[in-house]
Amino acid sequence: MRLLIVEDEKRLALSLARGLTAEGFAVDVVHDGLEGLHRAAEGAYDLVVLDIMLPGMNGYRVCAALRAAGHDVPILMLTAKDGEYDEAEGLDTGADDYLTKPFSYVVLVARVKALLRRRGTGVGSSVRTLGPLRVDTGARRVLHGETEVPLTTKEFAVLEQLVVRAGEVVSKAEILEHVWDFAYEGDPNIVEVYVSTLRKKLGAELIRTVRGAGYRLEAPR
C-alpha cells in the first residue's frame, strides 16, 4: 500500500512518514506542490496526503489538476486552522477528506485507513499469490506454502515493490526510491543486502538478478 505525502514542513512530514511506515505503508515524501503533482500523476500511489500551504503550487491546485487529469487516487487534505483557506474549498476541488491542523497522529492513521477501505482497495484485502508465495499487503504477512515467514518492515517493503511489479525488472534505484526516501543518498548496496536476506527466507529462485538492470520477481505463468 503506497502513500505519497506532500508537505513542506519537514519535521511534520518526517514524523508522518515514520509513523505511517511503521504502520506498514510504503511512504514517499515530497516537499513541493508541483513535485507532488508529478509524483501523484504517475499513478503509483494508493493515497495522497496533501498539505494546502505549499511552495511551488498550492494544494488546491494540485488536487484540481490531478482530478482534471482523470486521476481518482484518494486525497486526504491537511488544512491549517487559521481560516485563510477554507475546508469546503478543499472538498470542492476533489479531495476525499480533510484534517485540520493540529491533528493527532492516531486520527490521521484512522482516516487514511478509512479512505483506503472506502475505496475498496481494502487495507487488509490485497493478497497476491505468486507461485508458492502469498503476500498479504494489508496484514503485512507472507506465507511460503503453509508456513508464515516473519519479515522485518524493510524486508517487507522491498518485497512489496517487487510483488507490485512482478515479472518486470525493477532497478535498484527504483527500489531505493520507493522503499527508502526518494531523496535517499546512500549505498545501493543496501538493496542487495535486503534481497539477500529475502532470498534466504523465501528461497533463492524467487528473485532473479538481472545484471546491470535490477531484480525481477518471477511471476508464475
Add this chain to the structure above:
Amino acid sequence: MRLLIVEDEKRLALSLARGLTAEGFAVDVVHDGLEGLHRAAEGAYDLVVLDIMLPGMNGYRVCAALRAAGHDVPILMLTAKDGEYDEAEGLDTGADDYLTKPFSYVVLVARVKALLRRRGTGVGSSVRTLGPLRVDTGARRVLHGETEVPLTTKEFAVLEQLVVRAGEVVSKAEILEHVWDFAYEGDPNIVEVYVSTLRKKLGAELIRTVRGAGYRLEAPR
C-alpha cells in the same frame, strides 16, 4: 521505446543517454537545436528530452515548431534555474513537462516513464514478436520459441536496436551511437562481436549482414 535527447552540454547528454539506455530505452543524442528539430520531426521517437539553451535554435522554438507541424510527441523540457527562462513559457509552447536543473537522475527517469505511461504507450509491456523471437523490454527478457535466452545488458541493447528497426538496414555507426555513447571512440569491431554472440544465441539466420551498409533483422512476412 525510442528517446531523443537534445542537449548541448556534452557531459550531461552523455550521462543521461547512459542512464536511460540502461533503463532499456533506445536513446539518440543531438547537440544542436535545429538538428534536434529535424530528427524529432521524422517522427521516429516516443519522447523528446529538450534543453532550452541550445545552439542553432532554442528549445522553445524547437518545441513550438514541432507542435505547429502537428507532431504530438511528448516533450520533457530541461530548464536552467537562473530565471532567464520561465517554466510557464515552456509549458505554453507545448511541452508536456519540464525539469529544473540541476535534477537528480532518478527524477528524470521517473518523469520520462510517467510521460510515456500517460501517453498510453505502456513502458513495461512493450513486447515485440518477430518470427520465433519475442522481445520483452519491460522484463528484459528474450524468448526464442519457448525457451528463454539469457542476454547481457549490451547484447540486449544491440538486439533492441535491431528489433526497433526490424526489416531496415541499421549501420554499425548507428548501433554504436545508440547502444554505446554518441562520442564513443573505440573499435567499431565491438558491434561485430556482439552481433556474433547474438547469432550464436539466437540463430545465425536472424541477423543478416549487408556488406558495407550494416545489419538487418529479418522481419517475418
Add this chain to the structure above:
DNA sequence: CTTCCACGATGAGCAGGCGCATGGGGGCCA
C-alpha cells in the same frame, strides 16, 4: 575464371565492475 584485398566473423584472454556474503556498529524500543 582466377586472384587479391578489404571487410567481416570469431575465439581467446584480460581487466574492471557488479553483485553477494558477512561482520560490526549504532540506534530505537521494550
Add this chain to the structure above:
DNA sequence: TGGCCCCCATGCGCCTGCTCATCGTGGAAG
C-alpha cells in the same frame, strides 16, 4: 540495558565488456 533491526564497509568471486589476433568470405578487377 539488552536485543533486534537497520545500515555500512570490506573482501571476494564471477561475469561482462572490450581488445586483439587470426581466419573466413564476398566482390571487383584483370
